[in-house]
Amino acid sequence: MAIVTQYYLVLSAAVFCIGVYGILTRSNALMFLMSVELLLNAANINLVAFSFYYGNLTGQVFTLFTMALAAAEVAVGIGIILVLYRNFEDIDVTKAATMRW
Amino acid sequence: MTSRPRFATDVNYANGTAALALFGVLAWTFVNADFLPPLGFGEGEVTRSIGFAMFDMLELIPDGHGETEGFLVAFIVIAVVLDAALDGAVMLARREGEDESLVTALADGGRRLTTRERDGLDDSGPAADSGPDPAADSWEGED
Amino acid sequence: MAGAYDFVPAIAALPLLAFVVSLFFGQYLPRRGAEAGIVATAGSLVLSMWTALTVAGVTGSATTYNENLYTWVAGLADSAVTLRLGVLVDPLTALMLLIVSLISLLVHVFSLGYMNDEGETGLPRYYAGLGLFTASMLGFVFANNLLMAFMFFELVGLCSYLLIGFWFRDAGPPSAAKKAFLVTRFGDYFFLIGVVGVFATFGTGLFAPIEGAETLHSFPELAEEAIASGASEAGVQTFFGLGPEAWFTVLGLLVLGGVVGKSAQFPLHTWLPDAMEGPTPVSALIHAATMVAAGVYLVARMYGFYLLSPTALAIIALVGGFTALFAATMGVVKQELKQVLAYSTISQYGYMMLALGAGGYTAAVFHLTTHAVFKALLFLGAGSVIIAMHHEENMWTMGGLRERMPVTYYTFLSGSLALAGIVPFAGFWSKDEVLYEALIHGLGSEGSIGTLLLAGYAMGLLAVFFTAFYTFRMVFLTFHGKPRTDTARDPEPVRWNVKLPLAVLGIGAATVGFINMVPVKKVTGAEIDYLHKWLAHGGIELTTSEHYGELLHDVAHIEQAELGPLAPGAVSLLLALAGVGAAWTLYNVPEPEEHTDRLGGVKTLLMHNYYQDEYQVWLAQGVTVQLARAADKFDQGVVDGVVNGISSVSLFVGSRFRRIQSGVVVNYATLMTLSLVLLLLAFVVAGGVL
16 A cells, blocks of 8 residues: 555655754754754655656656755855854854854 | 764754754744645656756756756856865865875874874875875874 | 016015125125115105105005015915915105105115214115114015014014114123113014914904905904904904903013014113114114104004004004103113213103003104104214214213204204194194193093093103203203313314215204194194095095994094193193203303202213113023023923933943943853744744644
8 A cells, every 4th residue: 555645744844844953953063964964855756756746757856956965064064163263163053153132 | 993883972052942943933934834735746657857957957857857947057067166176175175385296185193293294194105195005094093 | 468466575575685785795896885775765756755655545556565575474264374474654654764765875875974984884784784684674664464564573683683783892882782672672572472373363464454365354343343342243253261361461461562662662662762873874873763753653654553453553552651751751861962862862762652641643753753863863963972072972061062063063052943843844743743632631531540641741741841851951061062072173074975965954854743633623623634635535434544443433532631732732842942051051151060960869860761771681690591591401300301301211221231241251152042942932822723
C-alpha cells in the first residue's frame, strides 16, 4: 500500500522544525549552518512528495537543483563564518551583536 | 576532535519553543488535510527521464517518459551560480591586503601570525611554500 | 461723458501713485518726491471740487452716489455675509474730501519750506508717507461700508506711526510713534469687535442703502426698523439675549472705542501730545485736521445708527464735554508751542463729540470744518516760528517775533482769534453753535439724558474761558513783548512756500465761518445757513440731517427747548473775551513771568497731565503684563504641555521598543518563527478549517 502523502509532509515538517530549532537555540555558527542544511533538505522531501502526488517529474529535477544550491550556499556560509571569526574572535552567533540600537 | 559529540546543554531552550509551536501547527494542518491518492510516475524510468529532461532531450527517449519539461536553461544558470558561489567563498576567506595566491588559505588554524612570520614564510617564495611545511606541521600538532 | 462719480476712486488713487513714485523714484527727483505729492493732491483737490459741484446739483447728475465696486469675499450661502469695497458720495463726503485734499495740498507746499529748505534727509520716505496717508484718509472718507472704513482707519494709523517716527534715529520719535500706534490700536480693538458685531447682527456694513434691481439695505436702516417693529421683523439678530436697543447701544459703544482712540478723547488722549515729536507739517495734517477727524467723521457717518441709542449719545456727549475741559486745563501750563496746540486739538475734538452727542449734527460737522482750517493754520504758523527759531520750540525763548515775521504773525493771530471764538472769525460761529445745540437739547430733553447734556454744556462753556486764555497766552509769549534770546532777536526768514499756505489758511480762518451763521439767520431771517442746507439735501434720504433730526426727536426723545441763539452766544463770547483779557493782562507785557507758578501744586498736576501717562503705564505693567504672564504660563504649560506630552509618549514607547533590536540574529529568527506560526494560524482559521 502506498504511503499517504500526509506522512511525507509531516516528515518534511518535522525535519524543518528540527532545523528551525537548531537555528534558534544553537550558539555555534557551524551548528547554525548544519541546521540550515536541514531546512533545505526538508524542503527537498516536500518537493519529491508532491512530485509523486502529481505524477510530474519536475519536482524531482527541482530537488536536484536545490541540492546543488545548498552546497554552494554552505560554501559561502563557511566563508562568512571565517570573516565572523576574524572580526569577533569567536564563532558564537550571539556575540556578534554590534548592529543594534 | 576525537571526542564523541556531547548533548548540547548550553542552548537557549526558550527560543526553541517557537520551533515546537511551528511544528505543532504544521503537523496538525497536514494531518487534517484531504489528499487524493497519489498519481505516481506512469511509464518510463524515472532517472532516465530526469537525465534526458535536464538537457532538453526528452524527444530522444524511445520508450516514452513521465510528464516533465526541459531544464537546459536552468542547468546552465545553476552552473554559473555555483561558479560564482565558489569565487565568493574564496574571496571571503582571503585576508585583507594579502597577495593573490592561495597560500593564505593555509592559515595557522586561526592563530594570528605575526608580520615577520608571514613575511618569513613568503620570502622563501611561493613554490617553496606549497606542500607540507612547518605551518602545516604545526597545524597538525596543535590539536 | 463720465460723471464725477466715476473718478471718485481716483481721488485716493492719485496720492497713492505719489506714494509709489516717492518711494521708488524719490531719490532721483530734485525735490525728493514733493513734486509728485503736490501734483497728486492738486489733482485730488480738483476732482473733489468737481465731485462737490456734482453733489450740489450743478452738473445735473444725481446728487449722491453709492455703489459697490469690488467684491472682496463673496458669501457662500444665501445668508452669509459678502465683503465688498465701494464708494459712497453724499454731501458729508464731498465736504470732507474737499477739506482733506486742500489741507494736504497746503501741507505738501509747506513741507517744501519746512523739510526741503532745511536740508532734511530721508525725504522720499517722508513724502511717501504723506502720499500714503492722504490716499488712506481719502479712501476712508468715501468708504461705503464699515469694514472698508475700518481698513482705511487702520491704514491712517499706520501712516501716523511712520510719520511721527520719521526722525527715528533720535530717542523720542520712535517711542512716541509706538505709543501713538499702541494707544489707538487699543481703541481699534474694540472697533474691530464692533465691526464684526455689526456684520453678525445685520449681515451688512453699508452706511447707506444701495437702490437698484435688488436693494441692499444699510445697517442704520435695518436698525431703525428693528427698533420700530422688533428684531426678527427686520431680519436683524441680537445677541446675549439683549433687546434691539440695548444691543445697538453695545455695538455703538464698541465702535466708539476706536473713535475715542483715534480722535484722542479721554482716556485714550495720551498719544497726541507725544505725537508732536513728528515734523510740524505732519502734525498739521494728521494730528490737527484729518486723522483725528476720522473718529468724529465715523460717528457722523453712522449717525443714523447712533441716534437710535440715547445712552450712547449721552456717553459721547459726556466724554466730549469732559475732554474739552480736561485738555483745556492742561494746555494752560504748557511751555512748548506745539504742546499747547496739541492739547487744544484734544479739547476742540471734545467739542465736536459734545455736539454729536447732543444731536447737533450740523454743528459738529461745522466745527470739524472750521477746526480743520484754523488748527492746520496754527500748526503751520508754529512750524514757521520753529523754522525761524532754528527748531527751538519753547515759548519762553521767543518773544517779539511780531515785527520780525509779520505774515506769520497776522495769520497766526487770525487762527488764534478763530480758536478762541471771537466774532467774526470762524471758531466763534461753530463753537457757538455746538454749545447752543448742547444747551437747547439739554434743556429740552427730559430725564437723565437732559441732565447729562447740560453737564456737557457746562464743561464745554467753562472750557471756552480756558481755551481763550491759553491761546492768547501762546500768542503773547511768542510774538509780543521783547525778544528773550538771540535767536528771537534775529530769526531766520521763511520763504514763499511757508507764507503761501499760511496766507490761504489765514483767509480761510477768517471767512469759513460765514458758511453757517445761524445766529444771524435767526435774527435777520436771511437764508444764509448754507452748511445746514448742504447737509439737509441729498439723494440718499437716510443720510440727510433732516432725517437725523426726525430720528433725534422720535427715537432718542431728545427735544429742543425754545431758546434764541443770541443769549447763549453772548455768554460764550463774553467768556472768551474774559479769557483773552486775562491773558492780556498777564502776558502782554514786555517781560512776562511764569504766572502759572502761582498755581503751585495744581501746576505740577497739570504739567504731569493728571498723571494719565503714568496711570496707563501702570495699567500696562501692573495689570496687562501679569495677565500676559499667566496666559503665557497656560500656553506653555497646558497647551504646549499636551503636545509635548503626546510626543513624550511616543519617545518613551520608542525607547522601549528599540530594545527588540538586540543585534543577536537568533532572537530575530525567533521572532520571525513566532510570527510565521501566528500567520499560519490566522490562515487556518480564516480558511475555515478550525
